[in-house]
Amino acid sequence: MQKTALVPYARLPRAHHDGHVLTSTVDVFGAAHWLLADHAPQPGDDLPPFDALVVSVDPYGNVELTELSAVRARWPHLDRLPDGGFVVAASRVRRYEDANQVQIFDALGRETSSFSVGDAIEHLLVDESGHIWVGHFDENPIGIRRWSATGRLAWTSDDAAIPGLFDCYALNVSGTTAWACTYTDFPLVEIRPDRLDRPVRVWANHVRGANAVAVHGERVAFYGGYGEERDRLAHGELTEAPVEPTDVGLLTGPDGLAPGRRRAVARGSRIYVQPEPFTAWCVFDLNN
Structure with missing residues (x-):
């Protein structure tokens, strides 16, 4: 089976390797961000608000540090806003925390607002306009929503006729457009x-279980799958017909080995992959 190797992209500076990586992402402009705390949260911990550090590395290798005050999320999602601020959101919501689930921080690390977007966040990605896209997993099957940075619901999949939307497996946000693959039917969905x-287009899709998707022009690539297909990379074409895999191989680390436990973030034609211990991002680009 053909193998495609990821390319090294961004690395957490060694000076910050002593911090615990709570989460990490790559934003819509290509900068990588790590949210660091002094130690890892433990199951059952009822943590008070804590200070955290965001280490940002832009596509040119420049490093920026932002201290966030009184972070509340134990298992957070992170992304950067176009104005230089950050959004931090708890993936799970305990009843008494619901109103404070999403925290918005300004560029100086001060909290400016908080609101709720609903329990069971699988994906959280900010677009170029500063809107926050949230995809939920099946413990709270409310689908996909787009929020303003002030907590106003700007778009919802409720009436979008997306078949079998119980779990947002894959979400790609680039510019102000989102692409998704959802359980149970795994259609490829374009949302504008x-x-x-025509704000929503849906293609039937025969590639099952992907947790990241990249799109460039009429080409699409799906990464991931069930069981032995965990590292599958399947290519397809966007026509009026259902998406059929035209080429199926494996996506490996730069060393040719399987990445193992990893994070994946999709942005336009790119899929960024961060293997454990989560200190370095690699990239696959469908446009190359």
Whole structure:
């Protein structure tokens, strides 16, 4: 089976390797961010608000540090806002924390607002306009929503006729467009909320279980799957017909080995992959 090797992209500076990586992401402009704490949260811990550090590395290798005050999320999602601030959200919501689930921080690390987007966050990605896209997993099957940075619901999949939307397996946000694959039917969905004539397009899709998707022009690539297909990379074409895999191989680390436990973030034509111990990002680009 053909193998495609990831390319090294961004690395957490060694000076910060003593911090615990709570989460990490790559934003819509290509900068990588790590959210660091002094230690890892333990199961059953009822943590008070804590200070955290965001280490950012832009595509040119420049490093920026932002201290966030009074972070509340034990198992957080992170992304950067276009104004230089950050959004931090708890993936799970305990009843008494619901109103404070999402925290918005300014560029100086001060909390400016908080609101709730619903329990069971699988993906959280900010677009170029500063809207926050949230995809939920099946313990709270409310689908996909787009929020303003002030907590206003700007778009919802409720009436979008997306078949079998119980779990947002894959979400890709680039520009102001989102792409998704959802359980149970795994359609490929294009969402353009600002397009009045056809905001949602749906393709039936025969690639099952992918947890990241990249799109470039009429080409698409699906990463991941069930069981032995965990590292599968399947290519397809966007036509009027259902998406059929045209080429199936494996996506490996730069060393040719399987990445193992990892995070994946999809942005446009790119899939960023971060293997454990989560200190370095690699990239696959469908446009190359």
